[in-house]
Amino acid sequence: MVGTTTLDGKVCVVTGGASGIGRATAELFARHGGIVLVADIDDAAGGDTVAAISALGGQAGFMHVDVSRVADVQAMVRGAVALGGRGRLDVLFNNAGIGCVGAVEETEEADWERVMAVNVRGVYLGSRFAVEQMKMQRGGSIINMSSAIANIGLARRAAYAASKGAVLALTRSMQVDCAPYAIRVNALLPGTIxxxxxxxxxxxxxxxxxxxxxxxxxxxxxxxxxxRPEDIAAAALFLASDESRFVMGAGLTVDGGMSAGKA
Ligand SMILES: NC(=O)c1ccc[n+]([C@@H]2O[C@H](COP(=O)([O-])OP(=O)(O)OC[C@H]3O[C@@H](n4cnc5c(N)ncnc54)[C@H](O)[C@@H]3O)[C@@H](O)[C@H]2O)c1
Known part of the structure; x- marks a missing residue:
């Protein structure tokens, strides 16, 4: 493979790896030597991601996973541990997520529940079963997809903002509990990509x-x-690799200066 050996032989799961940020990250991880499990509900597009990685000479597999379903997520972690015969899961990128537009009084209960199920429960479930594995192997890196919206208000994003704020808080809490097992847990806070x-x-x-x-x-x-998706993939690669060994419980903002101030 081209590039450096930043993730050489590391087994990585990318949820939502069929599209956008997840796809760019799955490809970048593989180009840096990672063995990548692409997990998504979109089988056709997930297969395209795997085919693109294979065409580059990388190693990847696809699993149909709905991150809000416990059985799917348990199977995903088992699948990752089996992938490449390494018996481990080194990196989990909890990236899958969905949007929701509306002020709080415009947000239907069903939309609220759906966003929380994918964006928050999905991160909780993935982390829960990955941490069990990473504790046994004493090491790993978990990257949770939050958003710049966790830190700043934007119009008509009540449910979405709440979900991404929850992910940021969960990340910090998880990091405290995981630190004794050499597991790092960080969040990404993209702006508009x-x-x-x-x-x-x-x-x-x-x-x-x-x-x-x-x-x-x-x-x-x-x-x-x-x-661009590649801007976030580069940050995810840093958090996944040992280059970021001293980065723990961080929320890494990648937003073209949106949260920094006004021009
Ligand atoms: N694009 C942005 O501007 C932006 C900004 C901040 C944060 N984010 C977050 O980044 C993540 C990826 O966003 P994107 O822009 O690449 O979106 P995208 O829509 O291009 O890709 C999301 C992927 O997640 C998959 N997915 C959706 N529900 C799923 C489920 N229940 N189980 C498994 N997979 C599921 C979709 O099939 C799709 O492949 C999301 O969590 C999003 O909230 C995006």
């Missing part, structure tokens, strides 16, 4: 005015550049 997730949001919420909405997104950053 150009993925199918954001494209869909602009289409649904700003039909006919997508260009203006995109300009508003750029105005709230300190750069005109749009965030």
């Amino acid at each position: 150009w993925t199918p997730f954001v494209e869909g949001y602009l289409r649904r919420s700003f039909a006919g005015e997508e260009a203006q909405a995109l300009q508003a997104i750029q105005r709230r950053q300190l750069t005109d550049n749009l965030g």
